[in-house]
Amino acid sequence: METVERRKAREVRIGSVRIGGNHPIAVQSMTTTRTEDVDATLKEIHELEEAGVEMIRVAVPFEKSARALVEIKAQMRVPLIADIHFDSRMALLAMEAGVDKIRLNPGNISQRKRVERVVALAKERGIPIRIGVNSGSVEKEFLERFGRPSPEAMVESALKHVRILEDLDFYDIVVSLKSTDTLAALRAYRLAAQRMPYPLHLGITEAGKPGYGELKSAAGLGGLLLDGIGDTIRVSLSGPSVHEVKAGFDILQATGRRVLEPEVVACPTCGRIEIDLFPLVEKIEAFAKGLGKRPIRISVLGCPVNGPGEAREADIGLAGGRGVGYIYRRGVQVRKVEEDEMLEAVKEEIVKFLEEGAEVG
Numbered sequence: 585m586e587t588v589e590r591r592k593a594r595e596v597r598i599g600s601v602r603i604g605g606n607h608p609i610a611v612q613s614m615t616t617t618r619t620e621d622v623d624a625t626l627k628e629i630h631e632l633e634e635a636g637v638e639m640i641r642v643a644v645p646f647e648k649s650a651r652a653l654v655e656i657k658a659q660m661r662v663p664l665i666a667d668i669h670f671d672s673r674m675a676l677l678a679m680e681a682g683v684d685k686i687r688l689n690p691g692n693i694s695q696r697k698r699v700e701r702v703v704a705l706a707k708e709r710g711i712p713i714r715i716g717v718n719s720g721s722v723e724k725e726f727l728e729r730f731g732r733p734s735p736e737a738m739v740e741s742a743l744k745h746v747r748i749l750e751d752l753d754f755y756d757i758v759v760s761l762k763s764t765d766t767l768a769a770l771r772a773y774r775l776a777a778q779r780m781p782y783p784l785h786l787g788i789t790e791a792g793k794p795g796y797g798e799l800k801s802a803a804g805l806g807g808l809l810l811d812g813i814g815d816t817i818r819v820s821l822s823g824p825s826v827h828e829v830k831a832g833f834d835i836l837q838a839t840g841r842r843v844l845e846p847e848v849v850a851c852p853t854c855g856r857i858e859i860d861l862f863p864l865v866e867k868i869e870a871f872a873k874g875l876g877k878r879p880i881r882i883s884v885l886g887c888p889v890n891g892p893g894e895a896r897e898a899d900i901g902l903a904g905g906r907g908v909g910y911i912y913r914r915g916v917q918v919r920k921v922e923e924d925e926m927l928e929a930v931k932e933e934i935v936k937f938l939e940e941g942a943e944v945g
């Protein structure tokens with residue numbers, strides 16, 4: 585398989601999770617409840633944790649939302665992020681409540697003194713700050729300079745906020761440049777990757793409902809991830825937040841950035857098909873699922889045309905022939921079996937491969 589050199593961003597610690605450097609790209613989500621409704625917020629948080637989320641962000645628009653954070657933080661496992669706009673008091677309250685990261689654009693806070701206070705507390709507690717620029721809220725000065733919320737305008741806006749923090753000797757920074765326009769987001773992140781050393785939080789904002797929203801996110805973020813860009817990801821869906829978690833991991837798996845589960849690659853079949861493929865794929869998938877979080881790649885192909893070549897790319901591959909199946913392990917044919925023995929033979933080879941502790945790829 586092809587590999588890509590990952591952009592090496594500065595390492596930032598968010599509670600128990602580290603991003604940047606060589607750390608895994610973390611999957612995060614955001615609650616949809618009113619944060620001050622502690623029971624509802626915790627219910628959603630626990631669902632997200634159950635789904636495997638690695639960080640959770642909550643909106644902190646009011647003092648009552650900030651005051652709820654102590655109780656929320658005490659009853660959750662993953663790092664908590666407070667999303668704050670404009671109001672430095674909310675940032676101070678959230679940090680005092682023990683959040684692990686805040687999302688705040690310092691350029692939106694009216695007085696320098698207030699920014700200094702926020703940064704001093706963040707520094708003292710080792711809390712990073714995410715600067716989140718959105719194409720819909722690029723400041724007037726950049727809209728005037730660039731004529732529209734272009735990728736350049738978004739990156740210049742982010743750099744303005746970054747410089748405020750850097751001037752205060754603060755470098756635990758994460759940056760996001762979200763847009764609902766996939767190409768704008770792609771270009772903005774690529775530009776930011778060249779112009780700043782900080783980890784990038786990837787997202788396509790307001791991607792839509794589950795289904796199309798996941799595809800749109802994958803379309804926008806796939807190019808970046810395949811370029812080695814991105815340190816944490818959030819898929820924004822108009823639906824239950826728990827879908828965002830699976831979507832995030834699926835996008836990382838599909839781009840090969842973070843392969844956590846068995847992947848079964850199967851051909852779509854065509855007129856050259858030699859074996860009864862779909863039921864076989866289903867059974868192999870069910871078997872692979874039962875293996876848990878094992879990053880093994882299995883390919884199942886219907887005929888000898890592309891079969892052997894593709895099967896060679898997998899950890900374990902099966903290529904169908906007339907009434908027979910050829911089984912490959914990392915490109916080497918290891919068995920030839922009758923069609924009715926294929927399923928068992930593939931399962932055996934998978935188990936053997938995992939037991940022998942081969943480094944899966």
Ligand code: SF4
Pocket residue numbers: 851852853854855856857858885886887888889890891
């Ligand atoms: S592997 Fe063979 S059967 Fe499957 S789609 Fe390709 S040519 Fe058709």
